[in-house]
Amino acid sequence: MKIDGSITNITFLGLGLIGGSIALALRKKGFRGNLLGYGRSREALEQALSRALVDEITLDINYALENADLVIIAAPALASENLLRQVLFKIDLSNGPIITDVASAKGNLLKVAIEVCGQFPPRLVLGHPLAGSEKSGNGAAREDLFEGRRVVLTPLSSNDKSSVEIIATIWNSLGAEVVEMGVSEHDQILAATSHLPHILAYTLVNVLAKRSKGKNIFDYAAGGFRDFTRIAGSDPTMWRDIAMANREEILKSMDDFRLDLDLISAAIEQNDSQSLLDIFSKAKIVRDSFAEV
Amino acid sequence: MKIDGSITNITFLGLGLIGGSIALALRKKGFRGNLLGYGRSREALEQALSRALVDEITLDINYALENADLVIIAAPALASENLLRQVLFKIDLSNGPIITDVASAKGNLLKVAIEVCGQFPPRLVLGHPLAGSEKSGNGAAREDLFEGRRVVLTPLSSNDKSSVEIIATIWNSLGAEVVEMGVSEHDQILAATSHLPHILAYTLVNVLAKRSKGKNIFDYAAGGFRDFTRIAGSDPTMWRDIAMANREEILKSMDDFRLDLDLISAAIEQNDSQSLLDIFSKAKIVRDSFAEV
Numbered sequence: 367m368k369i370d371g372s373i374t375n376i377t378f379l380g381l382g383l384i385g386g387s388i389a390l391a392l393r394k395k396g397f398r399g400n401l402l403g404y405g406r407s408r409e410a411l412e413q414a415l416s417r418a419l420v421d422e423i424t425l426d427i428n429y430a431l432e433n434a435d436l437v438i439i440a441a442p443a444l445a446s447e448n449l450l451r452q453v454l455f456k457i458d459l460s461n462g463p464i465i466t467d468v469a470s471a472k473g474n475l476l477k478v479a480i481e482v483c484g485q486f487p488p489r490l491v492l493g494h495p496l497a498g499s500e501k502s503g504n505g506a507a508r509e510d511l512f513e514g515r516r517v518v519l520t521p522l523s524s525n526d527k528s529s530v531e532i533i534a535t536i537w538n539s540l541g542a543e544v545v546e547m548g549v550s551e552h553d554q555i556l557a558a559t560s561h562l563p564h565i566l567a568y569t570l571v572n573v574l575a576k577r578s579k580g581k582n583i584f585d586y587a588a589g590g591f592r593d594f595t596r597i598a599g600s601d602p603t604m605w606r607d608i609a610m611a612n613r614e615e616i617l618k619s620m621d622d623f624r625l626d627l628d629l630i631s632a633a634i635e636q637n638d639s640q641s642l643l644d645i646f647s648k649a650k651i652v653r654d655s656f657a658e659v
Numbered sequence: 660m661k662i663d664g665s666i667t668n669i670t671f672l673g674l675g676l677i678g679g680s681i682a683l684a685l686r687k688k689g690f691r692g693n694l695l696g697y698g699r700s701r702e703a704l705e706q707a708l709s710r711a712l713v714d715e716i717t718l719d720i721n722y723a724l725e726n727a728d729l730v731i732i733a734a735p736a737l738a739s740e741n742l743l744r745q746v747l748f749k750i751d752l753s754n755g756p757i758i759t760d761v762a763s764a765k766g767n768l769l770k771v772a773i774e775v776c777g778q779f780p781p782r783l784v785l786g787h788p789l790a791g792s793e794k795s796g797n798g799a800a801r802e803d804l805f806e807g808r809r810v811v812l813t814p815l816s817s818n819d820k821s822s823v824e825i826i827a828t829i830w831n832s833l834g835a836e837v838v839e840m841g842v843s844e845h846d847q848i849l850a851a852t853s854h855l856p857h858i859l860a861y862t863l864v865n866v867l868a869k870r871s872k873g874k875n876i877f878d879y880a881a882g883g884f885r886d887f888t889r890i891a892g893s894d895p896t897m898w899r900d901i902a903m904a905n906r907e908e909i910l911k912s913m914d915d916f917r918l919d920l921d922l923i924s925a926a927i928e929q930n931d932s933q934s935l936l937d938i939f940s941k942a943k944i945v946r947d948s949f950a951e952v
Contacts, residue, residue, distance in 0.1 A: 496879060516879065558867050559880040563887045566859055568942040569919045573912070574851050575945045584949040586789060586809065587852040593886040594856045598946040602939035609935055613927050619866070620924050624917070626862045631913050634906050642902055646895035649861040652868045653891040656877040 373532065374399040377434040377463075379427070379449045381405050381414045384468045384495065385440030386507030389419040391540040394509045404430035414504045431456055431463070436532075439467035442604045443611035447478050450490075454482040459489070464529045466491045470556055471612035472520045472549045488526035491533040493519045494552065495542060496560075502601040513541035520549045550615075557615035562623060564605055565616070567598040666825065667692040670727040670756075672720070672742045674698050674707045677761045677788065678733030679800030682712045684833040687802045697723035707797045724749055724756070729825075732760035735897045736904035740771050747775040747783075757822045758783045763849055764905035765813050765842045781819035784826040786812045787845065788835060789853075795894040806834035813842045843908075850908035855916060857898055858909070860891040 376392070378385040381403040389401050403420040404427055405411045411423040424430050431437065431453065439449045446469040453465060465487070467475060472492045479486055497515040517537040521530045534544045547555075574583050609616055626645075633641040669685070671678040674696040682694050696713040697720055698704045704716040717723050724730065724746065732742045739762040746758060758780070760768060765785045772779055790808040810830040814823045827837045840848075867876050902909055919938075926934040 518879070554870070555876055555879045558870050559876060559884050562866075563863060563884050565920070565923055566863065567887065567946075568939050569916060569923065570856060570859065571942040571946045571949075572919050572938065573855075573915045575941070576915070577847070577851050583848055583852060584945075586811070586848045587949075591852050591856050593889055594860065595946055595949075596886055598942045600943070602936055602943050605939050606932055606936040609923075609927050610930065610932055613930075617924060617927055620920065622866045622869070623862060624920070626865050627858070627913065627917070630858055630862065630902075631910060634902050634910055637903065637906075639899055639903055643895055643899040645865065646861050646898050648868070649864040649891045650893070650895050652877075653860075653864045653888055656864075656880070656888075 373435045373464075375402065375433045376400070376436045376438065377402045377404060377430045378420065379404050379430065379437060379439045379453070380441030380445065381411065381419065381423075381504050382440065383498065383502050383504065383506045384511075385438065386414060386417075386419045386504035387497075387509065387511035388438060388440065388468075388540065389414075390507055390509035391512060392536075395539050399435075402430060402434070410504060417504070417507075419504055419507060427452060428456065434463040437463045437465045439465065439469070441469070442607040443469045443471050443474070444607040447474055447611070450475055450478050451482055454479060454487060454490075459483060459487050462489065464489045464491065464532060466493050466533050468493060468495055469611065470494060470560065470608045471553055473553045473615075474611045476520075476522075476549050486522050486524050488524060489529045491519060491521060491525065491530050492549065493517060493533060493537070494556070495537070497542075502604060510541070512537070515542050517542040517544050518552050519544055519546050520552050521546060522549075553612050553615045554618075557612055557619040558622075561608055561612055561616045562619040564597050564600060565609070565620065566623070567595050568605070571595050571598045666728045666757075668695065668726045669693070669729045669731065670695045670697060670723045671713065672697050672723065672730060672732045672746070673734030673738065674704065674712065674716075674797050675733065676791065676795050676797065676799045676804075678731065679707060679710075679712045679797035680790075680802065680804035681731060681733065681761075681833065682707075683800055683802035684805060685829075688832050692728075695723060695727070703797060710797070710800075712797060712800060720745060721749065727756040730756045730758045732758065732762070734762070735900040736762045736764050736767070737900040740767055740904070743768055743771050743783075744775055747772060747780060752776060752780050752782070755782065757825060759786050759826050761786060761788055762904065763787060763853065763901045764846055766846045766908075767904045769813075769815075769842050779815050779817050781817060782822045784812060784814060784818065784823050785842065786810060786826060786830070787849070788830070790835075795897060803834070805830070808835050810835040810837050811845050812837055812839050813845050814839060815842075846905050846908045847911075850905055850912040851915075854901055854905055854909045855912040857890050857893060858902070858913065859916070860888050861898070864888050864891045 401420040402422045403411055403414050404424050415423050439446050441449055446467050495517045497511050537544050577583055694713040695715045696704055696707050697717050708716050732739050734742055739760050768785055788810045790804050830837050870876055
């Protein structure tokens with residue numbers, strides 16, 4: 367594995383599905399340094415150790431940061447805010463470790479970093495692998511989770527170039543394609559493509575559950591529904607955190623969605639079958655061209 | 660195949676995915692009578708004949724009905740209304756063929772039947788197989804489309820019992836499980852479990868398409884999104900028809916959905932993380948228990 371020679375000790379702050387999968391993939395790709403896992407649940411950490419995801423575990427964040435060359439914050443979105451705040455208080459910002467993360471929202475972390483440091487710390491490289499699962503926890507970790515997936519990095523102009531390169535190199539070595547974009551562009555795109563769909567799926571399941579008095583309405587749900595609501599099996603705490611972490615962009619997406627939904631209601635109410643056909647046809651054309659990619 | 664001996668000639672009014680699949684399955688299960696396909700597109704009918712879905716095709720509805728013992732209306736929801744109206748005008752209501760259909764909405768057909776006949780015709784058995792695909796047309800027909808799927812029949816108390824039994828026997832013989840329920844219960848359940856999800860999927864794709872100026876936003880959509888929007892690849896005409904045919908129940912479902920979506924927006928706006936967690940957790944529990952079925 368071609369990582370800058372300076373990276374020997376990697377610390378994971380949080381070691382669930384994503385952190386655990388990075389650890390497994392690093393080993394598979396030949397990384398020979400030390401992997402250390404920090405978390406708040408002794409049980410989860412011990413499970414990770416027994417599965418040999420990492421070499422070492424600790425409940426002490428000071429110990430976790432002490433010798434780290436690279437700190438990977440791999441926690442849910444709000445926990446990532448708290449962890450980033452702690453890390454930025456504790457480390458040497460100019461010569462300390464490179465820091466990166468994997469959270470689904472970037473704007474809130476940017477804000478925390480500037481609050482704590484006054485300006486954006488050059489060795490903090492915000493990132494987000496577009497990979498996941500409705501499963502969670504390090505028991506679900508897979509060494510191939512990032513193969514062929516996109517990872518978005520959102521470097522700022524004030525970022526240290528070599529830190530960004532090292533993080534990109536690591537992701538590439540795990541089989542991922544690295545794409546760079548701005549923090550707010552990332553948060554807008556993720557709100558629309560991921561956060562909104564999860565909220566819609568949770569909502570749909572709740573609407574059905576309310577109607578399901580007596581008869582089990584889910585017995586009559588066909589295959590499309592099953593696919594549609596699979597993501598409603600995702601971890602509620604993680605998605606609560608994402609909803610809070612990317613609140614502004616999510617609220618905008620929800621507003622956009624409501625406007626388009628209202629157009630359909632209006633067309634149905636007014637028996638405006640041409641508008642309905644136009645709306646559905648437009649979506650089918652887009653979806654079909656997306657499916658071909 | 661154990662069908663009442665009186666059924667020799669079966670006529671399909673409409674021969675797309677569902678009609679074609681019934682025809683294929685009937686043959687596979689050993690039905691030896693005559694299968695006749697009526698439609699409006701000569702090309703589609705000729706394709707069906709060349710694939711041996713049916714024995715005979717016609718563009719003349721009078722000829723199609725002339726010797727039929729069973730008429731299966733297998734057309735999109737609004738076309739089914741028109742076909743049912745024509746059939747009820749043309750046939751002998753007491754000694755003519757048994758009539759059934761496969762449309763996703765039943766209330767509109769009940770209304771048409773009563774408009775035309777003054778009362779519900781005893782040999783009309785409204786039905787709906789909960790099977791389908793985002794593909795359409797008889798080229799997509801499959802002999803196993805109904806294996807293990809539910810078929811809802813919505814007989815009325817004034818229905819001729821033996822007609823209902825014959826239709827149920829046919830569906831059972833094609834591998835389907837037959838469930839009976841009321842017309843409005845069917846339409847409510849389908850609005851929530853099928854029609855609403857399709858509308859949500861079309862809407863989501865359109866919201867994304869609008870945001871996709873310049874950069875292809877779909878490149879950043881992960882697996883969950885792909886599943887979620889698969890049904891937006893469904894035939895727009897068919898879904899336009901369904902939206903019109905089951906308009907009242909669909910509008911109610913959309914209202915319910917909006918209310919639940921508004922609860923989430925409000926919780927995000929108010930930083931009410933406990934309510935968000937409750938809403939998402941409730942949905943996950945329901946979805947997980949549904950997934951286990």
